[in-house]
Every structure is written in structure tokens, then in C-alpha cells.
Amino acid sequence: MSKTLIPSSRGAYEVHVAPGLLQSAGEMCGQLLKTRRVLVVADDEVTATHARTVVEGLQASGLTVSMVSIRAAEIRKTIEVVAQIWSHAMSAGIERSDALVVVGGGLVGDVGGFAAASWLRGVDVVQIPTTLLAMVDASVGGKTAVNVPLPDSVGGGLGKNMAGAFWPPRLVLADPETLQTLPSRHISCGLAEAVKHGLLADPDLLDLIERMGPALVKGSLDGAETIISRAVSIKADIVARDELESGQRALLNLGHTFAHAIEGRPALGLHHGEAVAIGLMAAGALGVQLETMASDALDRLRSLLASLSLPVILPGPCPADQLLERMRFDKKMDQGTMRLIVPQAPCGACIRTDVSDAQVLEAWRSVGAS
Template structure:
């Protein structure tokens, strides 16, 4: 397929969405004028390695490769894992002109990207995402991070990859839960940016759940087009890019309060979007029919629409740690109907609490 470009001047990079991209990886690099260095570091996890590491290694035969594996799951996106990878790079005398390849989902991509941003003040970085959530969201845009007990993604950096290679065939080995988790981010793009995408998701919901390759590839490509355009306009999240966090202020609170890993990121974002939509409905910016439509789509995608029972103090404790907090005020992404959104901190806390309670009791 024709590459998509994230336009960032001299740091621009292509996104390739193509079946069998893993086996064709060196050819893809060559076609996009990306010269691979002799030293390559592949960061992956145990689960992904079982399915895809051998294919990538065979494609890269002849290169000097160091493979580093981390545990599978959100709890491994940690400073301990960061130190583990750094120690192996140093012990192996990996040079500054090496490249780090992230082979995995969002945890691997965020972690490997943060390592790449900081090892010897920065080495080349390539994303090969293997989950739907990473395909459409975390692999594009240069956000890298590790978690801290105090909150998700609190330690990190903006560091753009040289290349993103997406092989939709990798989705065939995902668990149903992890696959559905990625669909929450897909729905998000429709809510904030593209009502036609939202309508397409409704029309093809069963085919999407069945992972029909042509439809999934088209959905991934459209989401990446949207993400690329937003990142190009606002790389450092000073304006429009913050809209990509629809549902995330509430979602990150859910993840942190429940314990990282109890809710998947996508599940928490889905429930967070419902709270944000309920808040929008109360503000008169989303019609009740639009709220119901969004809620039904998330249900059809097999995602949770009821947040967990947390007391208001706990909600605010975690929301105030969100990276979108500015000058002490929590900022919320509010959908404006379906297809647009806005960022605001001018909302009464009582209205937020009320929206959470209504989302809990809605049916």
C-alpha cells in the first residue's frame, strides 16, 4: 500500500499498512529510503516473540541482532523494565548508530521508545505494532513513557520513530479481549473527528469483530490518517492533539484506581468516553440520541460502558494527576455531538460527579 506520511519536517516518517509486512520488512525499509544499521535491537515480549520474532529475524538475516524480551502486560511498562533493557544495551556495547525495533503492543512500543529516546541521548527507533490499539494509536506520534505507581505514563518523552510498519495479519493471534480493547481507540477517532468513520463502524461492526482483513486494514489506515494529520499539526499536544485523549482522563483514573492490568487501556477508555459523553449531554452539546448511539456502538464492539464504583475523592485524586492538568485545573475532552470535540477546564466539579453517577446507573 502507498505509505502515509507524518509530516514533521526533517523528522517526517512513513506509516506502512500492508499484509505480510513482517516478512517484507527490509524491502519496506529500502523502498522508503531508510537504511538499517548493522546493529539492530529488537525489543519484544514473551507472548509476541512466540508468534512473530522468528519471522522478523529471518527477514533480517545478516544483521547483528540483540533480542531483549520483557514481561507481557501493563505492569511491565515500568522503570524496572527500562533499567533491564538499558543494562543489556550497555553490556552488549550497543553503539549510538544502532536502531531499536519495537515488536509488540503499546507497552513494548512505549517502553522501547523511551529507551531509544534516552540511550546515549537518542538512537533510531522503528515501530512494528502487533495489537490493534498500538496500530491505530500508540505507535504513531512519538509518545513514549513508562508508568509510575502514582499514575500512568508519568515518566516519558516525545520521540518520533523513523518508520511505522503495520501488518494487519498480526491481529489474528490477539485474544478477543485485547482486540476489542483496540476498538475503543478506533471509535474515539470517529467521535472526535470523522462521523463517516463512525457510521462505517456501525455498518460493519460484525465484520470488524470477525477481523475481516480488508475491512480491518481500511479501518487502521483511516485511523492512522487522522492521527498523522493531528500529530503534524500539534506534535507536542498544545492544542488539537489533546482531543485524542477523549475518555482518557477518566480512563486513566479507572486503570490506576483498579490497579494496572485489571482493566485494559481500551476498556477504561470506553467507559471514560461514556462519562465524557454523558457530561456533554448535560452541557447540551450532545443530543441524547447521539449519546445512545455511541453507547450502543461500544456495546456492539464488546466494550464496557459502565465505569467501576469509585468514590468521588478517588476519581479526583487520580484525575488531578493526569498530564492534561494545567495550572492546577483538570481539563476534559468533551465531544460536541459526534464528529467533533473540545478541550475545557471550565466545568463545575459537581457536574462531573453527577455525570459519573449517571454513567454508573444508565442502562
């Protein structure tokens, strides 16, 4: 069992990681939340399983529980789905002192978190992640968001996470046993974000993922708790220093400015973690150009991602110049200047605002853009 305390503007909260934790989730929420009613926002893939366990635990703690199921799809990560949760909160009589408990992957975590941030101008939220990606990253740090359509001029699709709020949870409970039902493709996705954390701050985590990651993708849970808790502590450390991303928290976006340009293109069929894997390769290629990363470190990254069944090049045709234009819609634009996160050797990253369009285009071409 690992426990990490994260300070935040709404009060410090704990992230617990332990196999079997789901069984005590209801009781832990009941003890922490000074509330009578709870709305569980459940990913529809876990409504009948993991969310049911949580609901039963909450009820056993004497809480009145309602539930709304959400289908996790980027195309449905919209304000309309948030409005659907608000309607359920209305019907359930959720008041300012009540809470939302979100059970699911990062997508439902972001949407449910945003609904909590906005319902009655903010009610408590507990995050119970059930994907590896949500455990190592999305459930921690208080970012919530929905996607917003992009203009047709840059190929349409969705602008990732363009509207949202910082809304720290009251508690995060990660039970690695819930990953037993998660398809292996999504285990790979979670490992992509864990690799990002390793690149940023922890070479030992990279070694661990190199050793244990491929077996995790095949269904083993050996090493899962350690990988999750190490990744959480890296994110916790960065978020504690810069909760609202006025500086160093932007480093957590390593690979993401590239990833967001391709993730919202339905034709590519990429999940978030897969887009991040390609984004890490593009950011690494940029690092090699800017001489902040050695080419053998990029080769090691490519082998590691490939060993985790993650893509390292684009799966379909994409013009590099259009991808560059899509990057300009990223949230990390600052007064018209693109802020890119570039990996540094042997570990770490830096924020660069001096990267030329030609260098970004070359990075895109290194991952297969035309």
C-alpha cells in the same frame, strides 16, 4: 496497502499498513536504517512468532540482531523495564548510529520507545505494532512513556504514562495479519481507540466500525486495513499540526482523563481500551450536560461500544469523589486546572477548563460510580 507520511521534528516518517507486510519488514528497516546493529524489543506473546519473522528479515538484510522480550502488563510498564532494555542495549553494543525495533502492542511500544529516546540520549526506533490498538493509535505520533506509582491517599495504583518523552519513530509498519493471533478482547480494545478517532474527525469511520467492527471482534479481518489506515490518517493529521501537544493534539485524549483514573486500579481489571470505552461514555455524558453533544448521539455511542463487546459502565464499585481526585494527577492538569476534552456534535471535540467538580462527579455517576 496504505502509506501515510507524518512530519516530525526528527524528520518525516512513513506509516505503512498492509497485510503480509511483516515478511518485508526486515528488508525495509535494512534499507532505511544506516546501521549495523539492531536490538529488537519484543512483546513476549509474539517473540516466537511475529518478532521471529522480523528478526529473520533483519538478519537476511545483513544486520547483527539481538532481542529482548518484555511481558506486556501495566504494572510492569515501569522505569525498571526500561533499565532492563538499556542493559540489553549495553550488552548488544548498541551505538548512537544503531537502532531499536519494537515488535508488539502499545505497552511494549511505549516502553521500547522510551528506551530508544533515552539510550545514549536517543537512538532510532522503528515501531512494528501487533495489536489493533497499537496500529490505530499508539505506534503513531512519537509519544513514549512509563507509569509512576500514585500516592496511597488516592487509592494507590499507577499514574499512567507520567514519565516519558516525545520520540518519533523512523518508520511504522502495521500488518493486519498479525491480528490473527490477538485475543478478541484486545481487538475490542483497539476498536475503542478507533471509535475515538471517528468521534473526533470522521463520521464515516464510525459507520464503518458499526458495520464491520462486530465481525472483527469475532475474528474476521475484513475491513481491518481500512479501519486502521483511516484511524492513522486522523491521528497523523492532528499530530502533524501539533507534534508536542501545545494545543489541538490534546483532543486525542478524548475519554482518556477519565480512563486513566480507572485504568491504574488493578481491582477493576480493565485493559487500556476498555478504560477508554468507559472514559468516552463519561466524556459523552459531560458533553450532554454541557450541551455540546445530544443525548441520542450518546445513546448511539453506547450501542456502538456495547456491540464491540466493550464495557460502558464501571465493572466494580468506585467512589466518584476518589476518581475525581485521581484525575487531578493527570498530565493534562495545567497550573492546577483540569483540562477536559468534551465531544461535540455531530463530530469533533473541544478543550474545556471551566467544568465544575459537580459536573465531573455527575459524569462519573452516569457510568456507575457511587
